[in-house]
Amino acid sequence: MRPRLENDYHDDRRTRRTTAAAAATALVGGTLLAGGLLLNPAQAAEPVHxxxxxxxxxxxxxxxxxxxxxxxxxxxxxxxxxxxxxxxxxxxxxxxxxxxxxxxxxxxxxxxxxxxxxxxxxxxxxxxxxxxxxxxxxxxxxxxxxxxxxxxxxxxxxxxxxxxQGGFQGEARLTNTGQDALDPWELAWDFSGGETVAQSWGGDLTQTGAHVTVTGPSWQTTLAPGQSTTVGFIGAGEPAAVTGLTANGDPCTPA
Incomplete structure (x- = not known):
């Protein structure tokens, strides 16, 4: 005698659904064969997401x-x-x-x-x-x-x-003291204490290891002579002195 097929439905349509399932499936050697797919009983009973x-x-x-x-x-x-x-x-x-x-x-x-x-x-x-x-x-x-x-x-x-604990806020202000516009502008430095940046504003900031690079946002890619911009960020770790501060590849003098 063919084993009785079980299903997950328990309302008044149980008999009809069981009959439909019996017509579409067959139990072969403990494995459920349905629509060309081979499923073991555990998979058929409770899918894992x-x-x-x-x-x-x-x-x-x-x-x-x-x-x-x-x-x-x-x-x-x-x-x-x-x-x-x-x-x-x-x-x-x-x-x-x-x-x-x-x-x-x-x-x-x-x-x-x-x-x-x-x-x-x-x-x-x-x-x-x-x-x-x-x-x-x-x-x-x-x-x-x-x-x-x-x-x-x-x-x-x-x-x-x-x-x-472990968070800090930093800020860098870049002033173009030269005679030519910085177009585009870029500010860079190195962290010395293993700090990492979690969020930033005022520029597009990226970090690779200890090295941080900030480029002008889409709304302020150029710094005219005498113009300033401020970049802020929230970091993790204990803040320490930064090194290698540059603007467009040239060394900067911290204020």
């Missing part, structure tokens, strides 16, 4: 998501995040209104949850926008003096970047 992060890694891609800590209370959300993702960025928990609701009064609770989740998963952690036009606390919107606003912004950035 490769985590998205593993598939992405084969293509040289890091797969990440924006995390809201409160969503981790949802078991389904947390299970998917733990299984599929290897890069975490804070969705809102590291923005200005969340981290400094009153001037000089910092609140790190939600941001610390983001950091803790990334650490627990051994995932990369990317910081979010330090300063932007939206989600500002009310006290910032009330600052009308440019100098006070600038000081508040620098104090906020220093506090956020310095909150988690």
């Amino acid at each position: 490769e985590p998205l992060r593993d598939a992405a890694e084969r293509q040289g891609v890091t797969l990440g998501f924006a995390l809201t800590p409160g969503h981790l209370n949802d078991s389904g959300y947390r299970e998917i995040a733990e299984r599929e993702i290897d890069l975490v960025v804070a969705e809102n928990a590291m923005k200005w209104d969340a981290t400094e609701p009153s001037q000089g009064g910092f609140s790190w609770g939600r941001a610390d949850q983001v950091v803790a989740f990334a650490d627990a998963q051994d995932a990369d952690l990317y910081g979010h926008t330090l300063v932007w036009h939206s989600q500002l606390p009310g006290w910032v919107e009330g600052l009308t003096d440019p100098a006070r606003l600038r000081d508040a912004m620098y104090d906020h950035i220093d506090a956020v970047v310095g909150q988690w």
Whole structure:
């Protein structure tokens, strides 16, 4: 007698689906033959899905998501995040209104949850926008003096970047003191303490080993005589003195 075929359906259509399956499949020597495909019983019963992060890694891609800590209370959300993702960025928990609701009064609770989740998963952690036009606390919107606003912004950035051990913020200002335009401009230096750059702004930054190169962004590829530009970055490691500072291949004099 042909063995009875089992299936995964348990509603009132069970008999019809089982009959249809029997017409399309045959059990041969403990192996399920279906539509020309040879599947062992374990494969047929429970397909195994490769985590998205593993598939992405084969293509040289890091797969990440924006995390809201409160969503981790949802078991389904947390299970998917733990299984599929290897890069975490804070969705809102590291923005200005969340981290400094009153001037000089910092609140790190939600941001610390983001950091803790990334650490627990051994995932990369990317910081979010330090300063932007939206989600500002009310006290910032009330600052009308440019100098006070600038000081508040620098104090906020220093506090956020310095909150988690191993991070630092750097800045390089390039001034064209020559008689000819730098078109395009390029700034380069070498780190001396094993530092690495995680994020940058004000230029297109690349790093190979200890060597860092910054080129002008699409909106400012040229520096006219007397003109300056500033490049900022967030790094990992303990900051040390840089060496080999050059602009378009010529040695620079640090200010």
